[in-house]
Amino acid sequence: MNRKDIVLIHGTDYKSMAKKVLERGDVAADIGDRDKKIGLKPNLVTVKDPAEGATTHRELLAGVIEYLQEQGFENITVMESSWVGDRTGEAFRAAGYDRVCSRYQVPFVDLKKDSWKEYDAHGMKIKLCDQAASVDYMINLPVLKGHCQTTVTCALKNNKGVIPDSEKRRFHTLGLHKPIAHLNTIARNDFILVDNICGDLDFEEGGNPVVMNRILGFKDPVLCDAFVCDTMGYSAKDVPYILLAEQLGVGSTDLAHAHRIYLNQPQPSENFHPSVMTRRVQELAAYTAPKDACSACYGSLIYALDRLNRSARLKDGLPPIAIGQGYQGTTGSIGVGPCTSCFKKSLPGCPPSSADMVRFLAENW
Helix, strand or coil: CCCCEEEEEECCCHHHHHHHHHHHCCHHHHHCCCCCCEEEEECCCCCCCHHHCCCCCHHHHHHHHHHHHHCCCCCEEEEECCCCCCCHHHHHHHCCHHHHHHHHCCCEEEHHHCCEEEEECCCCEEEEEHHHHCCCEEEEECECEEECCCEEECHHHHHHHHCCHHHHHHHHHCCCHHHHHHHCCCCCCCEEEEEECCCECCCCCCCCECCCCEEEEECCHHHHHHHHHHHCCCCHHHCHHHHHHHHCCCCCCCHHHCEEEECCCCCECCCCCHHHCCHHHHHHHCCEEECCCEHHHHHHHHHHHHHHHHCCCCCCCCCCEEECHHHCCCCCCEEECHHHCCCCEEECCCCCCHHHHHHHHHHHC
């Protein structure tokens, strides 16, 4: 796997899916020496169950550990620190990580309690926790979700968890974007396994999850976050730290030349009943007419509708947007995805990105 690759897998057997992404990425060969110290950095920003769209699902952690142990790696440490004001240990238990670490006999380090040193991060002094600095290989396990201050958050911002709380506070005084970009010149991102299962619409703390039932794999954290923007209906230009990180040599935003590797095809989902949606997601879903829709496609549409809603483009009387395999071979007014190719107005792509949906709906709906 190279830095231009994006590995995608869909489904609900999250542990098995995580292992398959690591296998396709040939992570064992990438690490090499079985004695190397491996760090696993999830997102445990707050004390929430992962189903609320804020924290990394425990099945991903279990899948990574199981894969590594089956490949002969034993020097594995899970490490993280929650945001300022929350206790990492409580978030650790709320996400079910205590059971995972106990089952596989893997230690957990609360980086809030760790020592740290200051480093030159490409011209900017930044404190980095010693345990994070000591690993030979870091697997970053962020959640693909929105953020109220930085618009999106995924691989690059997830590394805020490897700095002490005093540094987190300083990052906010500096406006977040510049220090996040510089942090990633010293924080390792050897492999990124993205939890794209049900990230929140726009808030790091969760509360409005959008079900997509997808796991992603990357070697490049900048490419990862550029893909996240596309998934959520934004451009990388909307998130300054992504372009700053690219300028600092951390990675590339060039999605046009990225190589997408699909390990399977998405299947119709049963997750679209109003009873499993929050009120806000229900309000957006009211503009849709799903029939046997896949999670990734439908989730992208919800993100696109949220973007249109923010620009005051949603209004009563609009025809519902058709989406899903149930529309194959039928006609209609407007739809997204190749299953609606016979409609008067239809957006191709399987699935089309949320950014493409935003543009298409703004012009044709």
